[in-house]
Amino acid sequence: MNYFPIFANLKSRRILIVGGGAVAARKVLLLLRTGAIITIIAYKICFELLSFFKKNKIKWLKTGFKEKYLDQVFLVIAATNDRSLNEEIFIASNKRCIFVNTVDDESKCSFIFPSIIDRSPIIIGISSGGFAPVLSRLLRERMESLLPIKLGVIANIAKTIREKVKKKFILSSERRFFWERLFNGSFSGQILSGNINNAINILNKEIMTPQVSIGEIILVGAGPGDAGLLTLKGLQVIQQADYILYDFLVSKEILELVRRDAHCVYVGKSSGIKGMSQQDINELLISLAKKGKKVVRLKGGDPFIFGRGGEELMFLKKYSIPFQVVPGITAAIGAAAYSGIPLTHRSYAHSVIFITGNRTNNKLDIINWSQLATSASTIVIYMFKANVDEIYKKLIIYGFFKKTPVAVIEQATTLNQKILIGTIANLPNLSLRVSYPSILIIGEVVKLHKKLKWFN
Secondary structure (H helix, E strand, C coil), rough: CCCCCCCCCCCCCCCEEEEECHHHHHEEEEEEHCCCCCEEECCCCHHHHHHHHHHCCEEEEEECCCCHCCCCCCCCECCCCCCHHHHHHHHHHCCCCCCCEEECCHHHHHCCCEEEEEECEEEEECHHHHHHHHHHHHHHHHHHEEECCHHHHHHHHHHCCCCHHHHCCCHHHHHHHHHHHHCCCHHHHHHHHHHHHHHHHHHHHHCCCCCCCCEEEEECCCCCCCCCCCCHHHHHHCCCHHHHEEEECCCCCHHHHCCCECCCCCCCCCCCEECCCCHHHHHHHHHHHHHCCCCEEEEEEEECCCCHHHHHHHHHHHHHHHEECCCCCCCCHHHHHHCCCCCCCCCCCCCCEEEEECCCHHHHHHHHHHHHHCCCCCCEECCCCCHHHHHHHHHHHCCCCCCCCCEECCCCCCCCCCCEEEEEHHHHHHHHCCCEEHHHHHEEEHHHHHHCCCCC
């Protein structure tokens, strides 16, 4: 261990920075968050430092470095391009047992700045000991994506009830169990989704009736297939879940991102294959929530676009189960983007219409096909393959031109993506050449595929 990690309280401490360039400005920008008293020594300072000085955020000594300026200083940063001056500052600081950092010269540092993840009061520092700072930065970026922005809010609220929890739970084991249940339960989930009042109510119930666990259901859209299209919040949520109830359209790559000790339960249905009934899915969600579990209902695409998300939430609402929704990129958006087909374009289409080709409840009969034929909109039909013959007949009967361009896209956004371009006239034949899942795009925008295709 080349450097021992220490978190220093710099509030109202004196910090001396020698140098007035962009590097010094970056250090000042970081240190101002700590409440430190910052003094700059330089004959000239950059625009950003001058702005801080004019706002009385820093002090500026328009002079050269002298050892006397180290009096009552807590930390020193040498940020000049003069190596001999930096060495002088390093030696003088060491003589006075003052921690010193010399920018870009690890041999002249008694402390170094880590890559910092700031979720105040939660702070995470990452360091390579000066060996590979770019690697530290990349690790920080990866961890940033996993840690919710509102993590600090959870910690701040926890601080306000620490004494109350100590009085309520005498044994340390009881307190630890309480905090673990609180942070893993719907209290945290409600804060992360912005429902502070709901979170406070859950918190009060947990303190008053700690034996009752409160579960939560989170409806998450997994996107159209490419794991990189899962939203940042979706990634955070699935890595916190106790149970994942996932559909047929959720890719293996996304399931690989799930926490290793979580229970993954397949509840999906695909064309021609009967899966778990919706009633059984609803009852399983209620059962797990009543056991205090954090459950993610993971759906392909977006749960509110032909995903029956609204139906499941209505069921949860009836039983007063806490829930939240994390939207996903719906299949139409993903398929169009990865096919180079903009769904709207000023020269081709000013609107887009999403339709389901699923025949349940006679949905195809209640669609106003004649209005679609005259709308000049791009039309996207989900789940079209099983009923393609009926869809084709309605398109022709209600006035669509047979030469209207169409795109049939199979397994959109994945490495197995397949795109077939044609017209309405040969739609039935195109559908025979694709499998599930597939989506149909109808409209003049399809002509742009040849010019704008980019994903192979």
